[in-house]
Amino acid sequence: MTVTAQSAPTDTHTIPGDALLRRLTPEQIEAFGAELDEIRQRVIGRLGEEDATYIRNVVKAQRAFEVAGRALFYVPPAWPLAVAALSVSKILDNMEIGHNVMHGQYDWMGDPGLNSRMYEWDNVCPSDQWKYSHNYIHHTYTNILGKDRDIGYGILRMDEEQEWKPHYLGNPLYATLLMLGFEWGVAMHDLEFERIMAGEKTWAETKHLHAGLIRKIRNQALKDYLLFPALTGPLFPLTFAGNATANLVRNIWAFNIIFCGHFPAGVSTFSQEECEDESRGHWYYRQLLGSANITGSKLFHVMTGNLSHQIEHHLFPDLPARRYPEIAEEVREICERYGIAYNTGPLGKQLGSVARKICRFALPDKAPRFLPGFLGGGRSGEPVAETPLAA
Amino acid sequence: MSIGQSILRSRAVAALTSPHGVDRYLEQVNPMWAAHEVRARIVSVDREVDVPGHPPVATITLQPTSTWRGHRAGQHVQLGVEIDGARRTTRVFTVSSPDSRRGDRFTITLRANPDGVVSRYLVKRATPGTMVHLSEAEGDFVLPDHVPEHVLFISGGSGITPVMSMLRSLQRRTHRGRVTFVHYAQSPDHQIFAAELDEIRRSGHGIDVHLLHPELGDPALSPAWLERLVPGYRDVPTWACGPAPLIEAVQAAYDGSDALRVEYFKAPRPAASSEVGGDVSFSRSGESAPNSGASLLEQAEALGLRPEFGCRMGICFTCTSRKSEGTVRNVLTGEESSLPDEDIRICVSAPVGDCTVEL
Numbered sequence: 192m193t194v195t196a197q198s199a200p201t202d203t204h205t206i207p208g209d210a211l212l213r214r215l216t217p218e219q220i221e222a223f224g225a226e227l228d229e230i231r232q233r234v235i236g237r238l239g240e241e242d243a244t245y246i247r248n249v250v251k252a253q254r255a256f257e258v259a260g261r262a263l264f265y266v267p268p269a270w271p272l273a274v275a276a277l278s279v280s281k282i283l284d285n286m287e288i289g290h291n292v293m294h295g296q297y298d299w300m301g302d303p304g305l306n307s308r309m310y311e312w313d314n315v316c317p318s319d320q321w322k323y324s325h326n327y328i329h330h331t332y333t334n335i336l337g338k339d340r341d342i343g344y345g346i347l348r349m350d351e352e353q354e355w356k357p358h359y360l361g362n363p364l365y366a367t368l369l370m371l372g373f374e375w376g377v378a379m380h381d382l383e384f385e386r387i388m389a390g391e392k393t394w395a396e397t398k399h400l401h402a403g404l405i406r407k408i409r410n411q412a413l414k415d416y417l418l419f420p421a422l423t424g425p426l427f428p429l430t431f432a433g434n435a436t437a438n439l440v441r442n443i444w445a446f447n448i449i450f451c452g453h454f455p456a457g458v459s460t461f462s463q464e465e466c467e468d469e470s471r472g473h474w475y476y477r478q479l480l481g482s483a484n485i486t487g488s489k490l491f492h493v494m495t496g497n498l499s500h501q502i503e504h505h506l507f508p509d510l511p512a513r514r515y516p517e518i519a520e521e522v523r524e525i526c527e528r529y530g531i532a533y534n535t536g537p538l539g540k541q542l543g544s545v546a547r548k549i550c551r552f553a554l555p556d557k558a559p560r561f562l563p564g565f566l567g568g569g570r571s572g573e574p575v576a577e578t579p580l581a582a
Numbered sequence: 583m584s585i586g587q588s589i590l591r592s593r594a595v596a597a598l599t600s601p602h603g604v605d606r607y608l609e610q611v612n613p614m615w616a617a618h619e620v621r622a623r624i625v626s627v628d629r630e631v632d633v634p635g636h637p638p639v640a641t642i643t644l645q646p647t648s649t650w651r652g653h654r655a656g657q658h659v660q661l662g663v664e665i666d667g668a669r670r671t672t673r674v675f676t677v678s679s680p681d682s683r684r685g686d687r688f689t690i691t692l693r694a695n696p697d698g699v700v701s702r703y704l705v706k707r708a709t710p711g712t713m714v715h716l717s718e719a720e721g722d723f724v725l726p727d728h729v730p731e732h733v734l735f736i737s738g739g740s741g742i743t744p745v746m747s748m749l750r751s752l753q754r755r756t757h758r759g760r761v762t763f764v765h766y767a768q769s770p771d772h773q774i775f776a777a778e779l780d781e782i783r784r785s786g787h788g789i790d791v792h793l794l795h796p797e798l799g800d801p802a803l804s805p806a807w808l809e810r811l812v813p814g815y816r817d818v819p820t821w822a823c824g825p826a827p828l829i830e831a832v833q834a835a836y837d838g839s840d841a842l843r844v845e846y847f848k849a850p851r852p853a854a855s856s857e858v859g860g861d862v863s864f865s866r867s868g869e870s871a872p873n874s875g876a877s878l879l880e881q882a883e884a885l886g887l888r889p890e891f892g893c894r895m896g897i898c899f900t901c902t903s904r905k906s907e908g909t910v911r912n913v914l915t916g917e918e919s920s921l922p923d924e925d926i927r928i929c930v931s932a933p934v935g936d937c938t939v940e941l
C-alpha cells in the first residue's frame with residue numbers, strides 16, 4: 192500500500208507509535224501538556240531585544256557571507272573559499288533565517304523583512320507553497336501515516352507500515368537523489384508526483400501551483416546560473432560551477448539535518464485513528480515521540496537553524512529557535528519524570544541510524560535469512576521508553 | 583532621481599538581489615541607504631509645550647532617505663519605531679513643516695499621550711540619530727495648487743499640525759490673499775508653535791491669527807461667532823482639524839457646505855447602542871457580547887482581547903481581520919457591507935446587528 196494523504200491505512204490495527212501514546216493516562220497527558228504550555232507562556236513573555244538582536248546579527252552574517260562569496264569568484268584561486276562562503280550564506284538563509292522566520296518565530300517584531308507572510312528564501316521552492324505543506328500539513332499531522340507527507344516525501348519507504356513493493360529496492364538510490372536535489376524535492380513536494388503517477392490526482396489539479404513555481408525557479412536560475420556568472424566575464428564557467436556547488440552543499444546539509452529530525456531509530460509513527468480529536472497534551476506528546484535531536488556545538492546548532500533541536504521545534508514551532516537549547520533542558524527533565532524517551536545523539540549516530548532505516552526498508556519486512564543482521568534490525572516504532580511511569 | 587537611484591531600482595539589480603531585494607543589503611551598510619523603502623534619522627527633538635502635570639508636546643525633525651518623495655501640506659505619514667530595539671510599532675502623524683520635495687527634511691509635532699506607546703517614546707526617549715520607518719506621505723486633506731483668495735483654518739489641540747503646515751507653505755509660496763487662522767488650546771501655556779504664531783500675528787501680511795482658550799473665558803465656536811469673524815464663512819474654503827467636539831461644532835456651523843474639509847485624528851464615535859442591536863462574537867477567542875455600537879476594535883478591547891492596531895483610523899491596515907458574517911458600517915464613510923468572509927479594518931468598522939469576527 193502506498194501511503195498518501197488520501198489512501199490511509201484502512202485497517203484499524205494499532206501500530207507501535209499508537210501503543211506508546213497510550214502508555215500515559217489521559218490525566219497524565221493533560222498534566223504533561225500543561226507543563227509544556229507553561230514553558231511556552233514563559234518564553235513568550237521574555238521575547239524581546241535579545242532575540243531581535245540575535246536574528247538581525249544572523250541576517251547580517253548571512254548577507255556578508257553572500258556578498259563575500261559572490262565577490263571572491265573574481266579571484267580564481269579563491270574559488271573554494273567563494274563556494275564555502277556562498278554555501279554558508281545559503282544554509283543560513285534557508286535554515287536559521289528562512290525556515291524559522293517563515294514559521295512566524297519573529298512576527299512579533301513587526302519587521303516586514305522578518306515576517307512569515309513576506310519572507311522569501313534563497314532556493315527554488317516558493318515560500319507560500321512550502322508554508323502550506325510544511326507549517327500546516329507536516330507540523331499538524333507530524334508522523335501520522337497517510338497524513339504527513341514528509342514521511343519519505345512520497346518517494347521513500349521509511350516505515351514498516353508502508354507496504355513493501357519491489358520498486359522500494361531503490362530506496363537508497365532515491366534517498367541519494369533526493370539529497371542531491373533536495374531544494375527541488377522540496378519545491379516539487381506540493382505537486383504530489385507520487386499521487387499523479389498512481390492516478391489519484393491529475394496534472395491539471397496542480398495548475399494553481401505552476402505559475403509561482405516557475406517564477407521562483409526562473410528567478411533563482413537567472414541569478415545563480417546566468418547573471419552572476421556573466422558578471423564575472425571569462426570566469427563564467429567557474430562561477431557557474433561554484434554557484435551550483437553551493438546549492439548542492441546546502442542541499443546535502445539540509446537533507447541530512449532534516450532526515451535526522453524524524454527518521455532515526457526510536458522515532459514513532461502513528462495511525463490516523465489514534466490522533467483523531469486529540470487534546471493539546473496528546474498533540475505535544477505525539478510531537479515529542481515523533482522527533483529526534485542532534486547534539487553538537489553552538490555553531491553546529493546555528494548552522495542547522497536549530498533544527499538540531501527538532502523536538503523543541505515540534506513542540507514550539509513558532510518560538511524563536513535560539514530559545515530551543517534553553518528550553519531543551521526543561522523538556523528533558525519533564526520527559527524523565529513522565530518516563531518518555533528523549534531521542535538525541537551526535538550527528539554520526541543519528542545519520543547512521545537513518546541510513547540503516549533507508550536500507551532496511553528497501554527490503555520486505557520478513558527479511559530473508561541471508562541478509563546481514565544489521566539490515567534486518569529493529570522495528571522503527573519499537574517502544575524505547577521502558578522506564579516505569581512517574582505516578 | 584539620481585543615476586545611482588535609477589540603477590538601484592533597476593530590474594537587473596532586482597534580479598541579482600532576488601529574493602530579498604536590494605534594500606535588505608543596503609540597510610546592512612548604512613540605514614540611510616534605500617532604493618524603495620523610506621526611513622528617517624531623527625535630527626532633533628524639541629519641546630514645544632511643557633506644562634507640569636500635562637503631557638508634553640514636541641517637534642521632531644526628520645532627515646528622510648532619498649526615497650521620500652516629499653509631501654503636500656496637510657498630509658500625514660505612517661511612522662514606525664522599534665521600541666527597545668524589538669517590536670516595531672507604527673502610528674500616524676501629520677507633517678507639520680511646509681511642503682517638502684524629494685529627500686527634504688521635515689518635522690512632525692506630537693503630544694505624548696499618557697499611555698501612548700509611540701508618542702511617549704518619541705517625545706520622551708528618542709534621541710538624535712535614532713532611525714524610524716516611514717511610509718510615503720498620504721492623505722487628501724491638502725491645499726489645492728491654486729489657493730483661493732480667502733482661506734480659513736480652524737484647529738484645536740494637536741490638530742494644529744496639518745493647518746500649520748498649510749500656513750507655513752502659504753507663507754513660503756508668498757500667498758497674497760487673506761488667511762484666517764483660528765486655534766483653540768487649553769491655555770496660552772498649552773499653545774503649540776506659540777512663538778512662531780505670535781511673530782506671524784505681529785508681522786501682519788494678511789494673516790489673521792486668533793488663539794482662543796474657551797476654558798479661560800474665550801468664546802467657544804458658534805455660527806454667530808464665526809459669522810462675526812468671517813462674514814459669509816460658509817462659502818469660504820475652510821480646513822478644520824481637532825478633537826471630535828470641535829469638529830462636530832464646525833460641521834454643525836457649516837451645515838453641509840462643501841467649502842468645509844475636515845481631518846480626523848481619531849475615528850468619530852459611531853451611533854449610540856440603541857439603534858444597532860445584535861451580538862458581536864469573536865470566534866477564535868470564543869468571546870461575545872451585546873453590540874455596543876462602537877468599532878469592532880474597541881468592542882474586542884472591551885472584552886479583553888488585544889488585536890493588533892496601528893493608526894486606529896483605517897489608514898495602515900494593521901488591524902485587518904476576517905469578518906465571517908454580519909453587516910458592518912464604515913464609521914468614516916457610513917458605507918455598509920454584508921459580504922461573508924470579508925477582510926475588514928476593525929478600527930473603522932462598527933457592526934450593525936449580529937456580527938462575527940475571526941479574532
Ligand SMILES: Cc1cc2nc3c(=O)[nH]c(=O)nc-3n(C[C@H](O)[C@H](O)[C@H](O)COP(=O)(O)OP(=O)(O)OC[C@H]3O[C@@H](n4cnc5c(N)ncnc54)[C@H](O)[C@@H]3O)c2cc1C
Nearest residue numbers: 673674675676692693695698699700701740743847883895
Ligand atoms: C491622519 C492622522 C494624523 C495625525 N496627526 C497627528 C499629529 O500630527 N500629532 C499628534 O499628536 N497626533 C496625531 N495623530 C494622532 C495619533 O496618531 C494618535 O494619537 C496615536 O494613537 C498616537 O500614538 P500613541 O503612541 O500616542 O498612542 P497609542 O499607543 O496608539 O494609544 C493612544 C490611545 O489609544 C487608546 N488605546 C491604545 N491601546 C488601547 C487599548 N488596548 N484599549 C483601548 N484603548 C487603547 C488609548 O486611548 C490611548 O491613549 C494623527 C492621527 C491621524 C489618524
Ligand code: FES
Nearest residue numbers: 892893894899929
Ligand atoms: S489600525 Fe490602522 S487600519 Fe485599523
